[in-house]
Structures are given as structure tokens and as C-alpha cells.
Amino acid sequence: MEYTVQKLAQLAGVSSRTLRYYDQIGILTPARVNSSGYRIYGQKEVDRLQQILFYRELGIALETIKEIMTAPSFDAEKALKEHREQLLEKRKQLDLLITNVEKTIASTEGRMDMSDQEKFEGFKKKMIDENQRKYGKEIREKYGQETVNQSNAKLMNMSQEDYEAVTKLEAEVREALAEAFATGDPAGEQAQKAAELHKRWLTYYWTEYSKEAHAGLAQMYVDDERFTAYYDKEQPGMAAFLRDAIHIYTGQK
């Protein structure tokens, strides 16, 4: 089955402008254009649009959706299963909101007391990010560390191989870091190797690497107690040591 813009738009419940925009930003290009320049969409595009709409429904930016879906490791079926989980999560949040509105009705009728905090329960879907913003400043909450290992792996739609590679790399970083820490020299060979491994680990998550961002993340390892706890688990002072090594590696400061 082939569709023109308007036909596909009607089928999917979006506007034709939306489809043209999606073509423009390269997230959904037509199967072909006919001799008059009309966009013609086929079965593959229908399915791709469906995927896009699932991501969009979950509040993912189009640019991000594009990155996810054009990655060579993208697996449509895995993505769908992820959608299902996210949608169920969204449903749970909606239920929270419904509880909230019911409690609020009860409280306006004097049948109940409500704290100010309770009044905003269920709106919080972003509160986790907000909480993290309280600690860090920018890229950090996005590219943080431990939650990222799982949640971003999902978001990036990593393959099993990638996930294994990244987990292995993480172990290597820790190992190299332990060795380096024993030398006590953040500028030494061992420490610089650890910094480089850390960078390679990072590139699995970051779409583009910059020294500044890398240095910033390193600083956060010291500033944010949750990360400090993670790195200092074995040896106190490890987080600060890693920061110093990375700062030297990136040539910052």
C-alpha cells in the first residue's frame, strides 16, 4: 500500500505539515518521490512513523528519536517492548494524578486535609531530573553515571554486545584507576590510561565528546556525593584522584 502525504497523515492522525517537517529533518523520508515531486510513502515508512509516534508520545525529542532509530544497533522489536514498559510507567503516573485530583476534591469538600506537597503529586514525572539538577548543572543529569548504565542503555537502544562492552569497559576503568591510585600520581602513565579508558566508556553514552564536558563530569564526581560514594567505595579519595587525572588528560585547569 502506497500513501501520499495527506493519506498517510490521515491514517496516522497527524498533519501533512508534520510529515513534511519530518522529511525536512530527515527523521522520516518518503520511499520515493514521483515524477511531479510528490512524496510517496510505503509500508516501511508506515511502520517507522508508528515507532516515531510511540517515542514522541513518551516525550522524546525528535532529534533524539532520530539518533536512536538511525543507530546501527537499533532493534525495532526491543524498542516496542521498551515502549510498552514506558507506557505502563506513564499509566502509573496518571493514576497518581487521578488519586491527587480525587484527594483534592475531598479536601475542598472538607473531607480531608492535604499538604502542599501532596497537591503536586503525580505531576512529578520530571521531578527526578529536577532533583538531579539541584546537584549538578548541565549535561550532568543527562549523562550522569549509574542510572545511565541502565536507563540510557535503554534509551540508546543498545544491543547486548554494546551493553557488554560498556560494562566491561567500566570494569577496566575501575581496575586501571585502582592501579593508578596506588602510584599516587594523577599525571602518571597509569592514571592517564585510566582517564583514556574513561573517555572510551563515555563515548558509548555521549553523542559527541568534548574535553570541557569530560572535565565537568569529572568535577561532578567530586561534588556530588552519590558519585563520590561510588568511586570512593574501595579507596577514599579515588573520585578526586580521577578528577585530577581527567583534568590533566583533557588539559583543563
Added chain:
Amino acid sequence: MEYTVQKLAQLAGVSSRTLRYYDQIGILTPARVNSSGYRIYGQKEVDRLQQILFYRELGIALETIKEIMTAPSFDAEKALKEHREQLLEKRKQLDLLITNVEKTIASTEGRMDMSDQEKFEGFKKKMIDENQRKYGKEIREKYGQETVNQSNAKLMNMSQEDYEAVTKLEAEVREALAEAFATGDPAGEQAQKAAELHKRWLTYYWTEYSKEAHAGLAQMYVDDERFTAYYDKEQPGMAAFLRDAIHIYTGQK
């Protein structure tokens, strides 16, 4: 309890910029500003912000929210009950989407066949009737029927054909109604034909038809002066006549 911008922002899970913007557009002004020009919010503002966020969650534009909430007829408790209904509606739509994703998974696994239409079930927004009845009043008032038809057509993502059909139907309703009005009998053949045409017109906008809702809308044509004005334009009493005809048609009352 009094809050500064940041405090309230944290409580509600929004940014301080958002609160300043809300002040700027006049949808949520602080209770007072202190001697240094700081915004100070009180209990009333907390509750108002909660209401705003409920509306926002339902996808209502801030400008519209403002109009709704500053209207003298605004009733907070009634609004909350509407929120509950709308949220339940939203949950139903979410469930549709979840069913969709599950069917899609099954179809990629070859356990099921899916039509292209089915692939987009749950994405399309409904709420058009609400839009029409509650939030579209001033749009209707300002720009008249033609633009309302157009904006609704866009909302429903109607095709040109549909739009034409709906415009034609509307003319037929008026014509049949004028004829019926001349007979003076709301139970007569002419009047019942007008009621049926009116129902057909409605089904272009409503995702599901019910006699109760139809009867309710008819009553509103009499209660709301703007609708009354529209129907009584040619003949005073036409709105009431249409209501009676529809009430008989639907078997209500």
C-alpha cells in the same frame, strides 16, 4: 505558608522561569512582592498553580486556561471534577495505546496480523466535544461558525471531503430546521429530520455519540446565549425548538 519563586517551583516540580513566565502572562501573579522586588506566593497561589497544572496536563493552552480560570463563572470544585473525568478519559486512551503496542509486538513476532489503521490506534486525540462545549466558546463567538468548522476540521485532521461534507450538512440542518420551525411541531416529520441531520453533523466531531450527550448539547443551545444567538438569528425561538426536537428524537425528557 509563603514561598519564594524557587521554593514554589521546587514544590510543584516546575522551573522558576516557568513561574516568572506565568506572572508575565498574568496567569499566576504572586500574592505580593516584598521591598526588594521578590515575588512571594501564598496559599491561594499554590492552589491556583495546582489547577493550572491540571489543565496543562490535559494539553490546554495557557491562554485558554487563563480565560477559563478568570471567568466569573469559574468554579474550582467543578473544574476538579472535570479534571478527573478528563484524566480518566486520558487513561482510556493510554490503554488503547498499550493495546496497540502489544498487538504490534505480536505482529512483528508473526503471531498476528495488523492493518495500517490499527497501527495508529490510540494516538489520535479525542476531546473534541469537550473542546467544543467548554473551551471553544469564545472562539465560536469571535469568528463565527465558518472558522469554527475550519478549526475543528483541523483539530480532527479532517480531509477536504469531510470538511465539505460537514459544511454542507450544517447548511442542511439549518434548512430543515427552518422548514420544521414553520410547522411549529417539534415532534413532526420535518423536525425529526432536522434532529437526525444534526446528529449526523455531530458525529463528525464527536468520537462517540450518545443520546444523553446529544440532549445535553441541545439544552445548552438554549442555556448559552451565544449558541442561542446563532440559532435564533433568523427566527427567535429556533434554539428552543431545536432543543425540543432533539429531546424528542433522543427520547429524553
Added chain:
DNA sequence: ATTGACCTTTACGTTACGTCAAGGTTTATC
């Protein structure tokens, strides 16, 4: 041959904020 619903590109407009910038205020700490 015309009409009217399609399609195209170009381009400016809109909403709900995010993100500096430049500067004043409050609070905690040395």
C-alpha cells in the same frame, strides 16, 4: 478546458518556556 482538490517550496509566526547577561539582595562563613 476548466475546476477544485491535491501537491510542492519558501518563509514567517507561535507557544512555553530555556538560557545567558547584568546586576541587586540575603545568608552563611571566614
Added chain:
DNA sequence: GATAAACCTTGACGTAACGTAAAGGTCAAT
């Protein structure tokens, strides 16, 4: 009692994901 950190203020420009309008080509049906 100075000073830094952490607030607050008002601009003002940036953005995402389209909406909307303009100017014009295409296609099917009358």
C-alpha cells in the same frame, strides 16, 4: 565586617515542533 555563595530581579535572545499563508505546479473529473 568583609566576602563569597546563593538567592532574587528584569531584559532579551534562542528553541522545538510545528501552524499558517503565499505562490505556484499537478491530476481527475466534469
